[in-house]
Amino acid sequence: MRVLLKETLNCHPDAAWRAVQSPAVFREVSSPVLTMESLEPRGFPTVWAGGEHPVVMRGLGLVPMGEQVISLTTTTTQDGDVRILRDAGRGVSGAMTVVTLWDHRMAISPDPAGTGKTLYRDQLIFTAGRASVAVWPAFWAFWQWRMLRLKQLAPSWQLDLGVDSPDWTPPMPTATGTGANTGLV
Template identity: 50%
Template sequence: MRVTLDLILDCSPDAAWEAVHSPAVFRAVSGPWTTVESLEPGGFPSRWPGGDHRVKLRMLGVLPMGTQLIRLSDEVAPGVRTVHDTGGPLSGPMRTVRSWHHQMAISAAPGDGGRTRFRDTLTVKAGVLTPFVTAGFWVFWQLRGRALKRLAPGWNT
């Protein structure tokens, strides 16, 4: 099943593109509901390169949610740039998710080159639990969307 956001962000597409490659932004839009710790040597980089990154997740900073593989790749097409995460949960309660594809598409907002259209789509499969897992991610995605809109104006600096 799929969870989506289609937002207009108050920042340039270039600023949004850099933000979706920022571990600091990832942690900011995940929290405080989910805290994220890098499991990579040296911790989080200042900017996500493509490839694999392992993280540990906790709900509200205390409830272990397990580990997750973030597997990033970029796709650049005329007028839209997309980050794909095809990793997924490795351990813990989120391991019920068997298929994971997160896409963040960045383009200029219609009629306004100074703002960004941000399409955030998560497609998950968890067998018979898929509707329940999707409902949980839907709630998280709404909170994430609010955080993205709140933080975006600061990305232009």
């Protein structure tokens, strides 16, 4: 089964790329429909790294959905215009174990219309055996919610460009010592 969405987000592609790699954004676009807690020893990282990230999920923050492993890889097209974050994870316990194939890809590229915005494509391919037809409406509805939240949040990502990077440091105050042009709030 497949869920496929395509939308123009009101932010720069670099900001969108950072956002899709952010566990905080992942949690924000999923909430309150699904809530996730990290099972990694140090909790969620600031930025997703490639590899496996175990989480426990709850529907509406209350209903146990079980554990899932988020298994991330990133790729870039040969010309460098399209960046893809792929989750090929799997359910470990609970309701998510019914899903036997999970292939979620988020593609970020410049808007081809040249607006400076982001063309965002989101594809989920999954199999849940005989339950696939019954599970599809729930995934479809959840993906609609995620897209709505992404569109709402995207304009604010422009303000955070670089701040979520582990290497980011605030600018130094100006020579006058007022800090008026530091960009700090």
